[in-house]
Amino acid sequence: MIIQAILFVLLLIAAGIYFRYFSHHMAGRLLVLAIGVVLFVFILFPPLAHRAAWLLGVGRGVDLIFYLAHAFLLILVGMLYIKQKKQHMIITELVRKISLERARRNDDARD
Amino acid sequence: MDSEKIFIIVPSYNEGEVIQQTLHPLLGYGYRVVVVDDGSTDDTGSKLQCLPVTVIRHIMNLGQGAALQTGMTYALSQGAEIIVHFDADGQHNHRDISRLIQPILESRADVALGSRFLNREHIREIPPLKRILLRLATLFTIVVSGIRLTDTHNGFRAFSSAAAQRITIHENGMAHASEIIHAISRSKLKYIEIPVRIVYTQYSRTKGQSAFNSINILFDFILGRFFK
Numbered sequence: 274m275i276i277q278a279i280l281f282v283l284l285l286i287a288a289g290i291y292f293r294y295f296s297h298h299m300a301g302r303l304l305v306l307a308i309g310v311v312l313f314v315f316i317l318f319p320p321l322a323h324r325a326a327w328l329l330g331v332g333r334g335v336d337l338i339f340y341l342a343h344a345f346l347l348i349l350v351g352m353l354y355i356k357q358k359k360q361h362m363i364i365t366e367l368v369r370k371i372s373l374e375r376a377r378r379n380d381d382a383r384d
Numbered sequence: 385m386d387s388e389k390i391f392i393i394v395p396s397y398n399e400g401e402v403i404q405q406t407l408h409p410l411l412g413y414g415y416r417v418v419v420v421d422d423g424s425t426d427d428t429g430s431k432l433q434c435l436p437v438t439v440i441r442h443i444m445n446l447g448q449g450a451a452l453q454t455g456m457t458y459a460l461s462q463g464a465e466i467i468v469h470f471d472a473d474g475q476h477n478h479r480d481i482s483r484l485i486q487p488i489l490e491s492r493a494d495v496a497l498g499s500r501f502l503n504r505e506h507i508r509e510i511p512p513l514k515r516i517l518l519r520l521a522t523l524f525t526i527v528v529s530g531i532r533l534t535d536t537h538n539g540f541r542a543f544s545s546a547a548a549q550r551i552t553i554h555e556n557g558m559a560h561a562s563e564i565i566h567a568i569s570r571s572k573l574k575y576i577e578i579p580v581r582i583v584y585t586q587y588s589r590t591k592g593q594s595a596f597n598s599i600n601i602l603f604d605f606i607l608g609r610f611f612k
Contacts, residue, residue, distance in 0.1 A: 354607065361556065362554070364444075364446075365446055365450050365556055368442050368443055368444055368446055368450075369442075369450070369453070369454045369457065371443060372420075372440045372441055372442050372443065372454055373440065373454065373457060373458055373461075375440075375441070376438065376439075376440045376458055377461075379438075380438075
């Protein structure tokens with residue numbers, strides 16, 4: 274029961290962080306929401322995970338959760354990569370603008 | 385063509401040791417030499433002060449691809465008709481510039497790409513491991529961009545202004561070389577390969593890309609294409 278409460282709180286925190294800082298597209302929101310609901314159901318009713326695993330042919334319920342967690346983590350890493358790349362592009366544009374503006378001023382001063 | 389309309393873009397990061405040596409031979413041709421100091425922390429800035437070149441300084445280090453794009457944006461804003469990429473570490477031969485830009489001047493090509501693999505003598509000068517990696521890179525380019533080149537990662541290239549306007553480098557790091565080839569293919573630009581000699585000095589070998597970094601470059605390019 275305690276572990277269920279801890280997992281539930283962790284799930285809420287993770288969902289909160291995602292929706293607060295990473296959620297920009299409806300497709301991403303729906304995907305994370307779906308994963309969150311599935312995890313929530315599995316936390317509350319562990320035998321369901323076992324049943325779902327059996328239906329999907331992946332052995333035990335814990336195996337299914339293990340695979341799902343990996344998929345989820347990979348998606349998150351991909352999202353972080355995209356976010357970081359976008360930030361880097363913004364920094365690049367900013368640095369470029371500053372350097373070109375300075376070069377233009379130097380050219381004007383020379384003329 | 386007025387040689388003032390030919391812009392030589394020299395991206396430079398911590399090349400203070402050789403930058404003057406690299407730039408001096410370029411000054412006699414009347415080209416506009418634009419050095420993009422990519423946030424160097426050595427004495428590159430002071431070494432450039434006494435030279436008649438345009439210096440554009442990035443306030444932080446972004447990478448060679450970003451420096452080239454900054455240089456190209458500047459050159460186009462100044463009415464460049466031909467833009468040449470030229471390495472700051474002294475690997476490129478200034479005498480090759482005229483041969484590189486000739487096909488563009490004669491409107492035979494939009495882009496001229498330097499190649500180390502068109503002359504047997506030049507091939508022999510390439511370190512063996514580098515030769516293998518470059519061959520693999522050409523295979524990769526054929527698969528990804530559909531362009532059959534002999535040397536895909538040669539930083540010595542020239543563009544007509546029309547071609548330069550159609551190419552925007554997004555890859556800040558070394559993956560820009562593959563990105564440029566891909567952009568040439570996508571924009572259906574006329575290209576030609578020109579034999580050029582790359583001088584492998586102890587300095588350039590130390591500063592150059594390690595074999596391991598080739599994997600990083602490949603990774604950057606692939607991810608860059610999937611996550612735009």
